[in-house]
Amino acid sequence: MTGAPIPSLxxxxxEDRVETIFxxxxxxxxxxxxxxxxxxxxxxxxxxxxxxxATDVSVNKATEKLFAVADTPAKMLALGEAGLIPxxxxxxxxxxxxRNVIALSRxxxxxxxxxxxxxxxxxxxxxxxxxxxxxxxLNELGIEPAIAVDTHVxxxxxxxxxxxxxxxxxxxxxxxxxxxxxxxxxxxxxxILHGRYTCTARRPSCPGCVISDLxxxxxGMLALRSGE
Numbered sequence: 447m448t449g450a451p452i453p454s455l456x457x458x459x460x461e462d463r464v465e466t467i468f469x470x471x472x473x474x475x476x477x478x479x480x481x482x483x484x485x486x487x488x489x490x491x492x493x494x495x496x497x498x499x500a501t502d503v504s505v506n507k508a509t510e511k512l513f514a515v516a517d518t519p520a521k522m523l524a525l526g527e528a529g530l531i532p533x534x535x536x537x538x539x540x541x542x543x544x545r546n547v548i549a550l551s552r553x554x555x556x557x558x559x560x561x562x563x564x565x566x567x568x569x570x571x572x573x574x575x576x577x578x579x580x581x582x583x584l585n586e587l588g589i590e591p592a593i594a595v596d597t598h599v600x601x602x603x604x605x606x607x608x609x610x611x612x613x614x615x616x617x618x619x620x621x622x623x624x625x626x627x628x629x630x631x632x633x634x635x636x637x638i639l640h641g642r643y644t645c646t647a648r649r650p651s652c653p654g655c656v657i658s659d660l661x662x663x664x665x666g667m668l669a670l671r672s673g674e
Contacts, residue, residue: 546574598641
């Protein structure tokens, strides 16, 4: 495991503390959204599928050129797996991702009339689209207040005591139980962005954190930094 150790905290957390955490995150990030570039549900699905074990920056760099020539299932199929690979070769696991993108494009075109199905069951049936990818798509498009638990959400949720489960699916279930309904639609983005830019794995920026006084892990994080 890399980065600071994740503490094990009592659960469920205090309701007032949870409310205050999200209220403060909302104040500094009123309109959070994915940092992946997309122009349609189809390009969003492709971008999210390509982002597995890759940074949004690297995916955006690749899709800027890719989507200029293939931004629909039909165009992607015309490009073909061999034609797709050069566009995404800079992204990790690109060969497997190329196979999945072509396969999901064929299913979307042949089984869904060229339109990405916007329900969880059909989305997760697409090659390369698991629960996390489907959650990102459904949340971003405002269809379902889903919480996709990636490494950032997992880490931040544990440090804040919002979750203490050992798997992403269980953390997701815990978050849905304790996040106030009003904050659910954007909770996914707040936790990801907070983890990406403030509550980072190796050097969390506790002094500049708007919720540091509400974080039960703050003392440990600061002690870890002082010992570096």
